[in-house]
Amino acid sequence: MPRTRVIFYREEDGTSRLLTWLDGLPAKVQLKCLARIERLKQEGHALRRPEADFLRDKIYELRVGFNGINYRMLYFFHGNITAVISHGIVKEDKVPSKEIEKAIERMMKFESDPETRTYKE
Numbered sequence: 533m534p535r536t537r538v539i540f541y542r543e544e545d546g547t548s549r550l551l552t553w554l555d556g557l558p559a560k561v562q563l564k565c566l567a568r569i570e571r572l573k574q575e576g577h578a579l580r581r582p583e584a585d586f587l588r589d590k591i592y593e594l595r596v597g598f599n600g601i602n603y604r605m606l607y608f609f610h611g612n613i614t615a616v617i618s619h620g621i622v623k624e625d626k627v628p629s630k631e632i633e634k635a636i637e638r639m640m641k642f643e644s645d646p647e648t649r650t651y652k653e
Contacts, residue, residue: 536576537614538569541638542651549619550605551651561598565605565620568594572607572615587627591618591635606635608642616642616649 540548554562571583572594584594587606594605594617602623607615618635621627642649 535613536573538573539614539616540651541616541618541642542649548651550617553620557603558598561596561601561603564596564598565594565603568596568605569617576613576615577609587632589632589636590639591632593627606631608635608639610642610646 540550542548554565557565568583572579575583582595584592586592590608592607592609594607596603596605603620604623604627605617605620606627607617610616616639618638619631621631638649
């Protein structure tokens with residue numbers, strides 16, 4: 533099975549909400565999140581709980597826990613071998629619908645113009 537290409541969603545201003553969110557996290561949490569992204573690259577669609585889960589409407593979450601806090605990175609697939617990470621959140625009880633809606637909106641924008649919506653450093 534080919535490795536999954538993981539990219540970050542690019543906002544209109546050229547930034548990545550995911551990278552901004554990661555920068556604000558404690559170093560150990562950043563490392564755990566990056567490790568989870570690596571697992572997504574390795575496993576792609578086959579990645580399951582406890583590392584990832586399907587939410588709804590083609591939106592998935594990468595799951596990271598640290599010191600009782602639940603961190604989530606929302607993503608979707610574009611084609612068979614590309615995963616696009618929309619953004620990250622700190623989850624309370626469940627992933628709020630508004631966060632899933634943001635990811636769905638980003639997915640639709642990405643699908644209409646993948647090149648413009650792919651973050652490049």
